[in-house]
Amino acid sequence: MNAIVVRNLTKYFTPSKKEKKKGRARNPSLESRKQGNNSIIRAVDHIDFEVKNGEIFGFLGPNGAGKTTTIRMLTGILKPTNGEILIFGQNFWNNPIKAKQIMGHVPEEANVYMDLTGLENLSFIGELYGISKKERISRAEQLLKKFELFEKRHLKSKKYSKGMKQRLLLCMALMSNPKILFLDEPTSGLDVQSSIIIKKLIKDYNKNGMTIFMTTHDMDVANEMCDRIAIINRGKLIGLDTPENLKKLKQEYQAVDFYFTKEAKESELENLSSVKEVRKIRDYYHIIVHDLNDGICEIIEYIKSKNLKVKKINTYEPHLEEVFLKMVNGGDDY
């Protein structure tokens, strides 16, 4: 069963009088998405996708692409102009309170209550989810220990560092033990230690069956953590697949880099049936092949026959960042 199903989801904004007067939208990146003269801004434009139960789903896009607007619609902050959101098969807007009961949300900006302590923040959120006092305290303490905040539990959260606040936000989102966790840029601007803790714990929770929906700018995080990735640009979905498939989709050629202990003959390598092209770059050979497996096998045979020794082999594959940039700048439609 899908945890989230999004059908034809759309969000249009009408600029306020003030914005109309100034002649621009609050978010300048949305300006270019105005529809003709009627000044409607298409923040999210008829998107469809599904998030499977138990997967980590990444939502990527450049600034102003519509990521936050989408996550805000999925968490009930913004009401869609059009379209449908199903949470475990039930229409979100038919009973938003019931749907929110099984969701946790970590926004991009740390919105903890600065005048409450870490423990008080968690206890308050627990109360809003209807957790009993005894259970609240026990869960809060467990989470604070897990996220290495227990020692600072009685400190007002305005005294927490950015990383600590982000961890507290995660604790708040996890207080109700949600089935779906929404994360908006969870590791953005964090120190290495906090980032590692957060990534590890997200993976742990996912292993225990929690569905994760996360937006991120960090391609390494997306590549490392997400089962599937959707790419949104200018309000439209332009790609959705596993990181591996997305990379394949944009892979123009397959290649392997060989580092030999002594010079090899480029012409001989080029004569191999599975080799398309050979480029000598500094101390290695960038060999473009028709098929990676056949190519490597044939090149190794050649190496053996010529008594060459290999220092290092690298297979070439496009980085997710390249795929992302290509899709976003190339304007490919999904």
Place this chain on the structure above:
Amino acid sequence: MRISKEVFGVKGSKKLGLTVQLRRAAAIAQKDLRIYYNKPPVIVQGIIFPVILFFTFTIGRKIPTPLLISGLMAMVIFLTATSIGPFVFPWETMRKTFERLITCPVSVKTILFGSMLSSFLFGVIFSLVPLVLGIIFFSLQITINFLIILIAMFLAAFVFSSFSLILSAPPTDMPGNIMIFTLLLKFTILFLSPLFMPIRDHPLAWISPLTYFVDIVNVSLGLESAFGHYGILIDFAILSFFGVFFLFLAFMLHKKTLQKRFRN
């Protein structure tokens, strides 16, 4: 359907009923009281203003004790019950904690009711101060009907905390802006109210909801109602009307402006 039941819980809808929402509103009220009671705008509008205005209105004037107590109680309950609400919404919009509340399983009405409850409690607690002072210093000079005063206090706190929800409806994220706007409105209402003077002496007194609270307190302290023999009943009826009207208007306005808070 079975999977949905497993996910959402069999008793899902029952569990999220009115009692649960009321409990959650109480949690929001408790949070508001804990966080905002000592914020400068709340202290200035809720405590310092009533004290300053009390002296401004009364020094050098010979005012009968019941009018002194009723005027002070009315001013305190009005200013304190309307001090937290208009501050909380823009502040929480600015800090994005309002978004946090919206993502929790609480309805907008629950959030509004929670905010109203904190204003209500703030108003009731602080308006007890002039009453207690009145009893301590003037108990020999006045007769007091406590029950009527208490009911009136609760009703007035309800009216003015509903009014504070109206003041908090503009979808701004700058508390300063809304505080200026609310001050202008609150001073206008104060000057339209017959504070520290006989109600009949004020030509526009009938406009202000404060008038009816003052009249009830005056009657409870042994004076005659300004609205005739059944004056106190009229007072309660009109105050109740104001309360329901303000609450209805506040819910309508917030429903209209809610989405505008999340444009950024």
